[in-house]
Amino acid sequence: MATNNRTPLISGNWKMHLNHFEALKLVQELSYAVSTDDVEVVDISLHPPFTDIRTVQTVLESDRLPFHLGAQHCHFEAKGAFTGEVAPSMLAKLNVSYVIVGHSERREVFGETDEMVNAKVKAILANEMIPIVCCGETLEEREAGEADDKVRTQVTAALKGVSPEQVGALVIAYEPIWAIGTGKTASAEDAQAMCATVRAVVQEISGNDAASQVRIQYGGSVKPVNANELLTQPDIDGALVGGASLEADSFARIVQYRLHENDSTS
Numbered sequence: 001m002a003t004n005n006r007t008p009l010i011s012g013n014w015k016m017h018l019n020h021f022e023a024l025k026l027v028q029e030l031s032y033a034v035s036t037d038d039v040e041v042v043d044i045s046l047h048p049p050f051t052d053i054r055t056v057q058t059v060l061e062s063d064r065l066p067f068h069l070g071a072q073h074c075h076f077e078a079k080g081a082f083t084g085e086v087a088p089s090m091l092a093k094l095n096v097s098y099v100i101v102g103h104s105e106r107r108e109v110f111g112e113t114d115e116m117v118n119a120k121v122k123a124i125l126a127n128e129m130i131p132i133v134c135c136g137e138t139l140e141e142r143e144a145g146e147a148d149d150k151v152r153t154q155v156t157a158a159l160k161g162v163s164p165e166q167v168g169a170l171v172i173a174y175e176p177i178w179a180i181g182t183g184k185t186a187s188a189e190d191a192q193a194m195c196a197t198v199r200a201v202v203q204e205i206s207g208n209d210a211a212s213q214v215r216i217q218y219g220g221s222v223k224p225v226n227a228n229e230l231l232t233q234p235d236i237d238g239a240l241v242g243g244a245s246l247e248a249d250s251f252a253r254i255v256q257y258r259l260h261e262n263d264s265t266s
């Protein structure tokens with residue numbers, strides 16, 4: 001697909017960083033670093049820890065800042081005895097728009113399964129938020145030639161029972177696990193190839209319209225220096241950014257990837 005009308009989504013996944021004071025400071029810095037021209041061509045979502053969400057919501061709304069509010073995780077049940085968990089409706093009530101689901105850290109450290117990811121996708125959609133569904137292979141799987149199968153299996157499971165219209169509206173993030181937080185990035189060719197595979201899987205499951213509408217992000221050590229090359233690939237519609245989203249200048253330069261073709265300053 002040479003051209004498309006998918007607006008790229010650049011998402012900052014802050015992980016377990018920044019208390020609510022620090023979050024407020026970063027949002028204010030970002031509001032200066034990102035211009036109105038930038039947000040005409042990209043969507044931006046910020047995914048703070050739960051304890052920061054109310055603070056970030058307040059500043060986004062009171063200062064009318066052009067960032068969508070995101071969360072990193074939620075439970076799939078609507079309520080109940082689930083100590084430590086947060087229900088999708090609680091996030092919706094805070095005007096959260098995007099929720100990351102099935103991040104590899106949640107899968108590896110907290111035992112999230114494909115079935116749980118699927119249940120969460122449905123629960124998030126039922127609460128009128130957009131899931132960012134993560135998939136990706138380990139280094140061993142890549143070296144064994146199993147990367148495609150792994151990603152196909154994860155995407156197929158995540159989309160089970162989801163209507164084609166809903167699939168078209170969601171976001172899938174391809175994040176090779178070996179590239180997350182390691183400074184190693186997939187080559188633009190490898191990232192493009194896997195994102196094209198994800199789109200092909202969506203097409204097989206949900207049809208042409210869903211495949212041409214679904215936004216597919218790349219994630220894994222995205223930085224200003226590599227953002228342009230990755231984000232100008234035909235099947236890559238944005239980035240899920242961890243480390244580089246914690247600093248306003250580097251996140252803004254990723255948002256402005258079109259202007260930074262030869263950015264080698266970080």
Ligand code: PGA
Pocket residue numbers: 013175179180181182183219220221222240241242243244
């Ligand atoms: P990273 O994290 O940019 O620090 O590699 C990406 C992610 O885990 O979403």
